[in-house]
Amino acid sequence: MTQHTNIAKTTAETLPAERTRSGRCYRPNVDIMELADELLVVADVPGASGEDIDVKFEDGQLTIHAHVPQRQPEDTQYLLYEYGVGDYYRTFEVSEAIDSDKITAEYADGVLTLHLPKAEASKPRKIAVKT
Amino acid sequence: MSLIPWRSKQQQSEESPLVACCREMDRLFENFFREPLSAWQWPFSDAGAWMPAVDVAENDREVTVRAELPGIEPKDLNVSVSGNQLIISGEKKQSEERTGKDYYHREIRFGSFRRTVPLPEGVDSENVEAEYANGVLTLRLKKSPAAAPRRIEIKTKS
Numbered sequence: 001m002t003q004h005t006n007i008a009k010t011t012a013e014t015l016p017a018e019r020t021r022s023g024r025c026y027r028p029n030v031d032i033m034e035l036a037d038e039l040l041v042v043a044d045v046p047g048a049s050g051e052d053i054d055v056k057f058e059d060g061q062l063t064i065h066a067h068v069p070q071r072q073p074e075d076t077q078y079l080l081y082e083y084g085v086g087d088y089y090r091t092f093e094v095s096e097a098i099d100s101d102k103i104t105a106e107y108a109d110g111v112l113t114l115h116l117p118k119a120e121a122s123k124p125r126k127i128a129v130k131t
Numbered sequence: 132m133s134l135i136p137w138r139s140k141q142q143q144s145e146e147s148p149l150v151a152c153c154r155e156m157d158r159l160f161e162n163f164f165r166e167p168l169s170a171w172q173w174p175f176s177d178a179g180a181w182m183p184a185v186d187v188a189e190n191d192r193e194v195t196v197r198a199e200l201p202g203i204e205p206k207d208l209n210v211s212v213s214g215n216q217l218i219i220s221g222e223k224k225q226s227e228e229r230t231g232k233d234y235y236h237r238e239i240r241f242g243s244f245r246r247t248v249p250l251p252e253g254v255d256s257e258n259v260e261a262e263y264a265n266g267v268l269t270l271r272l273k274k275s276p277a278a279a280p281r282r283i284e285i286k287t288k289s
Contacts, residue, residue: 014259029238029239030238030239031229031234031236031237031238031239032234032235032236033229033232033234033235034232034233034235035232035233039235040229040232042229042239043199044202044239044266045201045266046199046200046201046265046266046267047199047265047266047267048265051170071186071197071267072186072188072195072197076188076190077142077188077189077190078186078187079187079188079189079191079194079251080186080187080248081186081187082184082186082187083186083199084183086272100233109201109202109203109263109265109266110199110200110201110202110265110266110267111201111202111266117160125175
């Protein structure tokens, strides 16, 4: 895709290998923040329901895959058609050492929030200077 | 706001940029003469830096408008119908915990928005249902019975 397909969504540049469903895949908008003891990942995935979101963390790769059902029947007559409806897919390389057992996820109002706690070894530590 | 011309994806991929440009110009003119006021409000209005994507579908009974509005509390959303215009406005608030953080990546926009969508004739502005679920706002606007297609009986003289 060379052009913007619409205002809010971009089609995913890489399609997940395991896809068995046809249809377009979109790249959700994501914010990533670093806090003292965790990474916070926030993704906009409107239209997905909580149970249909698949989050994986494997070999330093974080994958978000949200299944989104169609909103309108196939033969709908559109007066305006600005966004497509389809699955969301996105992968990130996470360089910080993450404690993968403690990753938590929340979903509300179309927004997915992931907390990736840093592993003990990579947390900042204050070293006392002896005098 | 209504004149901002979003093209559908199918059209975009099939035609040359020149044809697309021509159509865009046509649309701008058309909208200007139809609704000169709303056309000239938008460059000067301070409405938000982002706008939700909307789709509008129509059938015999109702018009369905769906907007993707992730992360907005329903109480921060305003929907109104005036004349043949539907206005969706609101504010996407940034939560306290997210301000002043170190961002690695920033794609989500915050702030207020206002979107005007022209409605087809015959919509009953009293009869509107609104629903917000999983970040998608769905509005169903019933058409008034007078606007429903009616079959007209043709009498024959015998």
